[in-house]
Amino acid sequence: MKLLRVGAKGFEKPAAIDDQSVLRDLSSVTGDIDGQLLGDPVALQTVQSALASGTLPELDADRIGAPIARPGKVIGIGLNYTDHAADIGAAIPERPVVFLKPGTTINGPYDPIELPRGSEATDHEVELGVVIGQRLRDCADPVAALGAVGGYVTANDITERSRNAGEPTWAKGKSYDTFTPIGPWLVTPDEVAEPQSLSLQLWVNGERRQSSTTRNMVAGVGELLVYLSSLMTMEPGDLVLTGTPGGVAAGRLEPKPYLRDGDVVVAEVAGLGRQQTLATGVRG
Template sequence: MKLIRHGQAGAERAGMVDAQGVPRDLSMLLPDITPAQLSPRTLSALAAINATRLPAIAPGTRLGCPVAGIGKIVCVGLNYADHAAEAGLPPPAEPVLFMKATSALCGPEDEVRIPSGALKTDWEVELGVVIGTRMRRVARADALAHVAGYVLANDVSERGYQMERGGQWDKGKGCDSFAPVGPWLVTPDELPDPHAIALWLEVNGQRMQDGNTRNFIFDLPTVLAYISQFMTLEPGDLVLTGTPAGVGLGQKPTPRFLRAGDVMRLGATGLGEQRLTCVGG
């Protein structure tokens, strides 16, 4: 099942994509896709709906982040060996965690706003995991049972803020529009092996990233169980699982960063695509 939210920012309504790929309006049955709707019982009921009987959404309708009310965004850094190598860092002994502001969330074709004066804005295609049931000190063997679904995400990062302004990474991670998510929330039945997902990203038509989740340093059960030892993951929380090599900071011989007018296009197996135009902040 693929769940979506459609409409203008701040006024999105629930929807789903039928088996033929047609987006449908679900709002007469369910007003919005919120954390409360991510329980196994509710997802099972939604999966039983004949989507072809729902009204089709008009072509060109904006899609938003596919889950409303995300409580927190927990990110895993340096979770691909090739990305750690291009950053000049050894593979970590434990997952590297940082947070991303929920005010950074936006839709899969919204504009990415480069902050005024920012010179090192970068891209990071990632697999995102949406939590469906509470996780607190969960064993690795039980971790995936708590997953509501998967999303395509772009962990946009301003490297100058992240690495040159002191403190933690969060300054460069939480700017408005720095967390495009979607187009869909894909339930695990449609994506049975999250460790076999190809991810790619292009800037102005040039392929920059081309990776696969089979190259995780820490697999998803390990990552989710690990996070749950330090904080409770609630329904609707979003975990970003790291990015493969090919980010702008790692380009040789000279790093390459985003400028107003640049277009990012990215995708992942079964998770759809994003097309994001950069604008001045």
């Protein structure tokens, strides 16, 4: 299923796209697209059956919001593509690099990216986002860990790199509001046959900046979930950002093409939809 949330910010309705690409209102069968829904197989089956019936009302979407409501945790993975590490002059880590982002960074797939005051080096990072569907703790089997996935999303892990320079962690540069656009849809695992064969692309103002595939990850999705489950309990609705490939602005020649007011950023993961966001704000 392709699940999404539509409507004014803070007042989104749950929705889905049926087999005829018609947007259907799910309000009669679920309160929201969230961890509670993803963690309840019976509720998910109810949604799927209602969608297949063709009886749900059509829905007009003046705005598409983030496809998952209120993630309990947003967990980022750094340096998980060899070309990205090479771009920024970093060594491939022996173990996954883990950082956390606040839930307030979550943004809709067409909502503006707000450049922070004094922004000097706001960068783009297209990523495969993994939404947890079942509680996962101390799992040792990557295949079993994949069974805990509730869905996949296109994500952009926006980073203000000037805030991270000289810092022991990356939290400062990744924590601004709007810095995690996700969507447009959450695609359930039954429609993603192999998460390690998805292409990722990102354009800025029509110029392709990033192009790769998830098969180039250092640690695959299952391995990442195994590792994360040894560090923390992951719960339904949690979001994992699995790392970005090469091509970010930080890895390019001077003057590095960091995001500026008015830049249009398009990010896409194959099968998970394309998002388009506008960078807004006054630099300097």
